[in-house]
Each structure stands twice: as C-alpha cells, then as structure tokens.
Amino acid sequence: MNLVVDIGNSLIKIFVFDNNTIIHNSQFEENHVNIEINKIFKTYVKLENAIISSVKDIDNEIIQILERKIKNIILLNENTKIPIKNLYKSPKTLGKDRLAAVVGANNIFPNNDVLAIDAGTAITFDYINKKNEYIGGNISPGLEMRFKALNYFTSKLPLIKKNEKYKLIGQNTEEAIIAGVQNGLIFEIDSYIDSFKKKNKHIKIILTGGDCFFFEHKLKNRIFAELFLVSIGLNQILKYNVKNI
Numbered sequence: 001m002n003l004v005v006d007i008g009n010s011l012i013k014i015f016v017f018d019n020n021t022i023i024h025n026s027q028f029e030e031n032h033v034n035i036e037i038n039k040i041f042k043t044y045v046k047l048e049n050a051i052i053s054s055v056k057d058i059d060n061e062i063i064q065i066l067e068r069k070i071k072n073i074i075l076l077n078e079n080t081k082i083p084i085k086n087l088y089k090s091p092k093t094l095g096k097d098r099l100a101a102v103v104g105a106n107n108i109f110p111n112n113d114v115l116a117i118d119a120g121t122a123i124t125f126d127y128i129n130k131k132n133e134y135i136g137g138n139i140s141p142g143l144e145m146r147f148k149a150l151n152y153f154t155s156k157l158p159l160i161k162k163n164e165k166y167k168l169i170g171q172n173t174e175e176a177i178i179a180g181v182q183n184g185l186i187f188e189i190d191s192y193i194d195s196f197k198k199k200n201k202h203i204k205i206i207l208t209g210g211d212c213f214f215f216e217h218k219l220k221n222r223i224f225a226e227l228f229l230v231s232i233g234l235n236q237i238l239k240y241n242v243k244n245i
C-alpha cells in the first residue's frame with residue numbers, strides 16, 4: 001500500500017492507495033498531523049511507501065513520523081524521477097501539483113495527447129503529448145480569485161461568491177459580477193479546448209480541482225472529470241521511484 005501526502009497552504013490531504021485504487025482520503029489542518037497520520041497507520045498496517053508533495057517547506061515532524069513507520073519515502077522535488085519526460089524550461093519553479101496532474105493524466109490516457117485543466121485557486125492548463133512529453137502550460141486566476149480581485153481593486157464592487165444560477169447578461173451589479181466572472185472563465189476554458197482541438201481533434205481533456213464539478217456540465221466541450229487527478233499522479237510517481245530503488 002502507498003501513502004500520498006499532499007501539503008497545501010492551509011490543509012494537508014492524505015490518500016491511501018492499494019495499487020491504483022484510492023481506499024482512503026482525508027484532509028485536515030497541519031496542527032493535527034500527528035494524530036491524523038497515526039490514525040492512518042492504525043487502520044492501514046501494510047503501508048510500505050510514501051510520497052510527500054508540498055507547496056512550502058516540509059515540516060520535519062511529518063518526515064520524522066513517516067520515517068518511523070514507512071520503508072520508502074519520496075520527497076517530491078525537481079530532481080525526483082518521474083515516468084514522463086519533462087520539457088518545461090524551469091522545472092524548479094514548476095508547481096508540484098501541475099507536474100503530478102500531467103503524470104496522472106498520462107496514466108489515465110496513456111499514449112494520448114492530453115490537456116489537464118486544474119480549476120482551483122488558480123486555473124492551470126497543462127499539456128502532455130502522446131510521446132509522454134510534458135510540453136508546458138498556462139496559469140490564470142481561478143473563480144474565487146477573480147471575485148476577490150474585483151472587490152479588492154475597486155471601491156464599490158461587493159465580494160460575491162460563485163452561484164449555480166447566472167445569466168448571460170446581468171441586470172444588476174451582483175448579477176453582472178457573477179455573469180462576468182463565471183461566463184468569462186467558462187468561455188476561456190472552452191476557447192483553450194477549441195484551440196487544442198484544432199491542432200488535434202483526438203486530444204483528451206481532463207478537468208480536476210476544487211471547482212471541477214462546477215464547470216463539468218457548463219462547458220460546451222466534452223471533458224473527463226477526475227477530482228483526484230493530482231493524487232493519482234503522485235501515486236504513479238511514487239510507484240515509479242519505488243520500482244527503481
């Protein structure tokens with residue numbers, strides 16, 4: 001069994017994989033890490049391998065806990081071996097979530113051109129080709145960031161949250177913000193997909209991230225939604241490294 005630890009700015013996400021199947025997932029605040037990880041080991045006694053991915057410096061406490069219980073531990077960085085070829089020109093600055101997403105996309109659709117779209121705090125578009133080569137991608141503000149930006153950088157616009165009910169054209173300020181932000185991002189995603197499909201009509205599209213199900217049925221293009229794409233990719237990176245130890 002494999003343990004995937006994905007450390008974000010405010011929450012830690014934990015996944016337990018039995019080969020390629022997720023059998024546990026949870027998230028918690030960093031100050032609960034000792035209690036929560038010990039719970040995992042009490043439930044899943046056959047854990048042998050772990051990978052840690054973090055957007056910030058990794059707390060030594062987490063490493064120390066795992067070292068007492070895990071045979072093989074991989075700390076994901078730009079030097080970690082991966083099962084794809086990374087052609088990104090600045091691998092040190094490449095977000096680990098972006099890298100894991102394309103590894104996961106390549107695992108779900110092997111030997112295919114794939115566009116992985118992660119709709120989270122930021123929205124990222126990352127492309128891997130059928131030769132298993134990660135070419136690169138783009139970064140844009142996500143839904144919540146766009147709502148907050150309109151409120152922060154103006155003196156009168158209110159802070160609005162995403163809403164399932166919205167129009168093409170707003171008839172008051174709140175409707176105008178919702179319609180502008182949500183339609184704008186939907187059009188942006190569809191436009192990216194259309195541009196890639198012009199070059200390759202067979203390209204696969206995977207949507208992930210916290211807002212993936214919000215967009216899933218609003219896009220005109222057909223997509224495959226996988227909420228746990230990043231964790232799937234991290235598990236594949238872990239398996240690849242353990243195999244080569």
